[in-house]
Amino acid sequence: MKISKIALKLASYFVSALLLFALTIGTVFFFLFRDYTIDVQRDELVHYAEALADAFSDQEDASHHEQMMSSSDDYLKFIEEVAGNDVWLVDRDFNPLATSTMSRNRGNASMNSHSNPLPIEIVRILPDVFQGETIIDEGFSEQLQQKTLTIGVPITNNQGEIWASALLQSPISGLNTGVQKGLGIFAISLLIALLLALIFAFFLSYSFTKPLSKMKKTALQLAHGDYTAQTKLTQQDEIGELSETIDTLAIRLDEASQESQKLEQLRQDYVANISHELRTPVTVLRGSLEALTEEIVTDPQKIKEYHQQMFIEATFLERLVGDLLDLSRLQNLDFQIEKAPVSLQEIIADTLRSARQLGQEKELTFETQLETAPLLFLGDYGRLRQMLLIVLDNAIKFSPVNGTLRIEFTQNRLTISDQGEGIAAEDLPYIFDRFHKTYGENNKVGTGLGLAIARQIAERHQILLTAENRPTGGAQFIFDFSNLTTIDVTTLDTF
Structure with missing residues (x-):
């Protein structure tokens, strides 16, 4: 099956438009999905941080440090396992009261608060947290060497005083990895869709151009004088109207061809009739003139009869020529009769x-x-x-x-x-x-x-x-x- 040029063009236009559409959708999807994932993660971190702050809000002050640490181990481990984040409880002096790392290493006697220095991004937001604000910070972690999302929530005692803060930190790279995996799945789905669309585009292009090829073939047949050619297409659209017009043109050309043949036959008959009508009087005139010129006829009475016959034939010729001129003028539409x-x-x-x-x-x-x-x-x-x-x-x-x-x-x-x-x-x-x-x-x-x-x-x-x-x-x-x-x-x- 030969694919026409217009079919290839239509398919390429369709695929190009689909590729542009896919790239646009993919780009928008990537950024929107990434932002949405970060927003969801942020909301989850805030939720965990607030839950952690609520869990320790019944502590009276920092004097219960050892008791809080022992009671928070399981909770901090649970939050780290569920959220996959680092967790800190920090007092007003910026000293870690408990961390998920400390909980994991509780059995190590050499571990103390000074062996777990706070990341600089944690220290940066602590003053605002102890002012009673819930802080959400997105920045680059020097310690982790990647972008992170940090949440800080104040912890109050029974008197409503802020005595500590709960902080959660999560790397954003994990979110980007999830986004990239999602985008990869989207890209694979898109490639499969493009492949199917390409096949479908070629099928549609061929279906669209098939009647055009039929009309082209019919037009070529008409151009070569075959006025019986017909497209015989029936479509309720502009292509159907065009094919109907071509078929009508073919009928008109066929009728014109037949009429032209009739006119040509009439012309030939006309010339033949004129030749026939002129031949007889001219022959008579010539024969009479030859007889008179060569003095074949010398009898005065015969000469008179010859003259009379020549006069009759000349009169007939005059009448014939006059009738021909009259008919020619009347058949010429440019000839205006005076009314x-x-x-x-x-x-x-x-x-x-x-x-x-x-x-x-x-x-x-x-x-x-x-x-x-x-x-x-x-x-x-x-x-x-x-x-x-x-x-x-x-x-x-x-x-x-x-x-x-x-x-x-x-x-x-x-x-x-x-x-x-x-x-x-x-x-x-x-x-x-x-x-x-x-x-x-x-x-x-x-x-x-x-x-x-x-x-x-x-x-x-x-x-x-x-x-x-x-x-x-x-x-x-x-x-x-x-x-x-x-x-x-x-x-x-x-x-």
Whole structure:
């Protein structure tokens, strides 16, 4: 199992923070535990000293020295054994009346008070003790060559007079040893905890970075063009949200890739269609010019026919180029059409005048049913007229002789219907595509761009243009003006 760099960083950060935490806790523990242990020992020494002073407080004076010494031996030994400290009973003249050392060496006849000199730290606090104070002194003992804790408590007689003092002395080194042992146990426990924490940190780091590695792999697949890649992670946190975003991005990229492929195919088809549409008239023109130039055709009537054919093909080329330019402009969102207040009824009336001229050859009848209330909106008059004329021209081409065209406008819907053969079911979804055309007697000169241009003009004016077959025969084109922002007649003068 390969550990990622971020996993190692997370683990190192976690362990470093834990080490800092442990060092801080250890240092604070050491000093607090040491002070606490010293305080406990101090309280115990004070307790023993006060108990010792109470035990001898019923002595009347120092004249009972021998009696007190004999009665105190067992008690002093007991305190030394329990407390582990040196004990002294000292009179007002700073003479030891009894000590734990003297008790241990009672059988030695050569022992006397002068063989047990008082430590200097004891002598230092005795004046304050005989003033009636309980003295607690922490200092360095020259005799023991270490720091000690010394407690002095006054002893009173039945009359409340201080006639002696009880003193206890304990080395602090013993306390430090206990503290060090406690700290050692703490350190061992801490090391075990750190080891377990390190293992746990690596496990957590790996668990944390595993989804990141999955997202990295998915991102690389997306970068190499595999837009079907998915992280498929489900987590209720920020990482889960990030993985969901990557999956959404992958879906969008996949959709964009498919759309790009479609657009590329459309571009190729578009170029192929243009090439096909241009090749025929250019071939005809070239062949006619070669025949005329090389004087293959000399008959005046034939020459006239060739000229007529060349004129027709040139007209078709002109119309094709014009349609291509119109479609290109309309599909370019940067191309701004000039809008001004227009009346739909006025545009329809103007377009019908031209359409009637086109329908004279077939002797078509135009039936109209228009709402009298004018529909006013902002639009490009020329483009809207072009849109309606394209649809009307298309209806005229596919109408039978003596047929009827019906133009009806009601409830914001304009319908243009013919009585032709209708639109084949397989062609109906594609009639607004570029270069989609039916090849037949009625559509010899069609470029396949007219309805695409009409759809673009409609979209630029927020008009919905659709086509369908009528149940009674023929086709109808429907213009839905419901999404238009109309203009109130009363505000027309402001434009």
